[in-house]
Amino acid sequence: MExxxxxxxxxxxxxxxxxxxxxxxxxxxFKGEVVSLLGPNGCGKSTLIKLILKLLYGKGEIxxxxxxxxxxxxxEIASHIAYIPQYHHVPFGYSVLEMVLMGRVSKLGIFASxxxxxxxxxxxxxxKAGILGLKDxxxxxxxxxxxxxxxxxxxxxxxxxxxxxxxxxNGLDYGNQMRLLEFIDELSREGYTFLKTTHYPDHALLIxxxxxxxxxxxxxxxxxxxxxxxxxxxxxxxGVNAEIIxxxxxxxxxxxxx
Amino acid sequence: xxxxxxxxxxxKENRYLAVGTVLLAAIAALxxxxxxxxxxxxxxxAYLNYKIYGISDIEIDTLxxxxxxxxxIRLPRILLAILVGAALATSGAVFQAMFVNPLVSPGILGxxxxxxxxxxxxxxxxxxxxxxxALAFSFGFVAVGFAVLIGSAGANSRSTVMLVLGxxxxxxxxxxxxxxxxxxADPYSVLPAITYWLMGSLSIAQLxxxxxxxxxxxxxxxxxxxxxxYFDLLSLGDEEAKSLGINVKLIRIVAIILATLxxxxxxxMAGIIGWVGLIxxxxxxxxxxxxxxLLVPLSAIFGGAFLLLADAVxxxxxxxxxxxxxxxSLIGIPIFIMVLKNAREAWN
Numbered sequence: 221m222e223x224x225x226x227x228x229x230x231x232x233x234x235x236x237x238x239x240x241x242x243x244x245x246x247x248x249x250f251k252g253e254v255v256s257l258l259g260p261n262g263c264g265k266s267t268l269i270k271l272i273l274k275l276l277y278g279k280g281e282i283x284x285x286x287x288x289x290x291x292x293x294x295x296e297i298a299s300h301i302a303y304i305p306q307y308h309h310v311p312f313g314y315s316v317l318e319m320v321l322m323g324r325v326s327k328l329g330i331f332a333s334x335x336x337x338x339x340x341x342x343x344x345x346x347x348k349a350g351i352l353g354l355k356d357x358x359x360x361x362x363x364x365x366x367x368x369x370x371x372x373x374x375x376x377x378x379x380x381x382x383x384x385x386x387x388x389x390n391g392l393d394y395g396n397q398m399r400l401l402e403f404i405d406e407l408s409r410e411g412y413t414f415l416k417t418t419h420y421p422d423h424a425l426l427i428x429x430x431x432x433x434x435x436x437x438x439x440x441x442x443x444x445x446x447x448x449x450x451x452x453x454x455x456x457x458x459g460v461n462a463e464i465i466x467x468x469x470x471x472x473x474x475x476x477x478x
Numbered sequence: 479x480x481x482x483x484x485x486x487x488x489x490k491e492n493r494y495l496a497v498g499t500v501l502l503a504a505i506a507a508l509x510x511x512x513x514x515x516x517x518x519x520x521x522x523x524a525y526l527n528y529k530i531y532g533i534s535d536i537e538i539d540t541l542x543x544x545x546x547x548x549x550x551i552r553l554p555r556i557l558l559a560i561l562v563g564a565a566l567a568t569s570g571a572v573f574q575a576m577f578v579n580p581l582v583s584p585g586i587l588g589x590x591x592x593x594x595x596x597x598x599x600x601x602x603x604x605x606x607x608x609x610x611x612a613l614a615f616s617f618g619f620v621a622v623g624f625a626v627l628i629g630s631a632g633a634n635s636r637s638t639v640m641l642v643l644g645x646x647x648x649x650x651x652x653x654x655x656x657x658x659x660x661x662x663a664d665p666y667s668v669l670p671a672i673t674y675w676l677m678g679s680l681s682i683a684q685l686x687x688x689x690x691x692x693x694x695x696x697x698x699x700x701x702x703x704x705x706x707x708y709f710d711l712l713s714l715g716d717e718e719a720k721s722l723g724i725n726v727k728l729i730r731i732v733a734i735i736l737a738t739l740x741x742x743x744x745x746x747m748a749g750i751i752g753w754v755g756l757i758x759x760x761x762x763x764x765x766x767x768x769x770x771x772l773l774v775p776l777s778a779i780f781g782g783a784f785l786l787l788a789d790a791v792x793x794x795x796x797x798x799x800x801x802x803x804x805x806x807s808l809i810g811i812p813i814f815i816m817v818l819k820n821a822r823e824a825w826n
Contacts, residue, residue: 275717298723305718311578312713312768322711326723331704333491333771378722 224286225250226300226382226413227272232280234267241267242278243437249382249415254408256424256445257417259434260458265417266386268434272415273303273384298326302375304385307367310359316370317355320345323377345376349403365396372403383407385416389423401427421449421462421473433457446471491772498779502560505783509556509790515547554685558747559789559802560782561688562680563754565695565744567781569737570755571762571774572702575709576733577626579638580763583755584618584741587641588648590750592621593742595652598659598672607687611746617652618742622734624648678749678803680789691743698740699778705733706771713768751803753810754781760817 229247233240242264249255257265270276274289274297282289284300302323310319320342321334328334346352349369354362359370368388375383388404389397404414405427418424424431424445431445435457441448454462454473462475511517517525521536525544528534534541570583584590596617600610629644663669675682708729711719716726741755758781762773785806792805
């Protein structure tokens with residue numbers, strides 16, 4: 221591919237309290253891709269994401285638009301990448317609109333308050349996420365699915381084209397999981413780029429353009445989801461007996477109990 | 479249509495600030511006229527006329543008396559009440575945002591105890607006002623640092639209760655140390671001075687001292703007021719705040735320094751005045767929501783108004799003057815108990 225990657229990770233190592241979490245990770249993220257990071261608990265997926273966002277410091281090279289992440293301030297990273305965490309408890313009763321406006325803070329001067337333009341962007345983001353009607357509700361009182369959409373809207377309000385997500389569907393019911401995946405799919409068609417961790421091989425098969433499988437702090441395979449997610453891989457990484465079936469040209473992962 | 483809505487939203491913020499400022503000015507004006515020796519409006523205008531144009535239709539003796547009452551007694555007291563109330567309430571709001579903990583205040587974090595220990599040491603060793611202030615600020619800072627250190631010792635470093643406990647421990651430590659200072663202080667001169675000052679009083683300070691100390695206090699309050707949007711991000715947790723583009727460490731340090739500076743200097747000027755830093759931000763948060771962009775400046779305005787009102791009540795309603803620190807506790811505790819019932823809603 222001739223395109224330069226948005227994010228390029230080279231030979232990344234990270235250890236925490238003498239235990240090696242990542243040992244030599246290489247990863248690329250190109251514009252327009254939806255990359256799913258798959259792997260068991262503790263394989264280093266979340267660590268990798270935090271390192272890319274400069275929330276942790278490791279050994280190795282991380283390039284954002286061909287420049288080392290070290291040279292970026294958090295403010296500058298926030299103007300390229302939006303991080304969408306798992307929905308969580310927020311103390312103090314911020315309204316949904318206030319939460320989304322927080323995505324605009326990195327664009328404001330030290331003494332500035334959000335302008336009517338910032339409000340406009342925030343409301344447009346809420347509209348895009350389909351939750352404009354919730355704008356005056358208290359964030360803490362929303363359902364998990366609604367909260368996750370608010371965090372999406374906040375990322376959209378950051379006006380960046382790359383989203384990094386840590387288990388975006390965790391804790392959501394089946395309906396909300398599917399709606400959220402569909403929403404990611406829609407956004408990716410508009411040109412947004414996604415790097416997300418997931419626990420579900422099926423979700424990787426559903427919406428990703430590329431799947432990266434991690435185990436024990438290493439990347440063990442990287443390629444098209446249909447080629448990477450195989451019965452032996454599921455057995456090897458998760459210790460689960462599964463079958464990959466094809467339905468209407470779409471692959472699905474079906475666990476089989478013995 | 480939508481444009482108009484934004485305008486309305488923006489003006490709503492400004493309207494709160496405007497209403498608060500007008501209210502504060504009104505209470506200040508009333509306090510200037512009312513007291514043991516009430517000054518009626520006509521006399522006051524005549525006095526102003528005299529001050530500005532040098533002409534007046536009232537006797538020169540009366541004018542001299544009014545001049546004395548206003549400039550020497552009431553004005554310093556009013557300015558100090560506003561300054562101290564604003565400093566404490568703003569610091570309270572900022573500490574609450576900083577530690578993402580609605581239960582902390584300069585009093586609870588031990589800042590007031592630390593600052594009073596520092597100031598008392600300063601009084602013991604020096605007559606220099608600057609040394610007293612510098613020591614008050616230094617030990618206020620040490621006290622909050624100690625509270626945070628104890629509070630983060632447990633497994634859950636963001637535990638609300640642990641930080642409050644840390645503050646209680648830090649506060650008790652510096653209260654004990656303060657007792658040591660009192661014990662060694664000269665019982666005929668320094669000890670009574672320290673004791674009365676610590677009970678909280680707005681009547682000791684002189685106008686020139688107040689104007690001098692108002693510079694760093696106003697600077698801190700203004701600084702904190704502009705940091706509101708960053709404080710909002712801190713309530714999301716450090717990692718998320720960083721990912722949204724702010725320098726978490728720098729903001730924490732600057733905010734803690736400013737809040738400690740403002741509350742420590744309030745101790746130097748007026749002794750320990752408790753509860754203002756806890757209840758004012760709470761009441762405002764319940765009224766307008768948690769957004770710190772508005773909460774911090776409104777805390778300054780209403781903190782000032784509250785202390786001014788409390789002082790006015792103590793001057794007008796009671797024949798003996800109760801130290802203001804005791805009065806704010808007496809008013810603050812029942813208010814806090816009332817607020818506490820509804821507060822959970824405002825936090826969650």
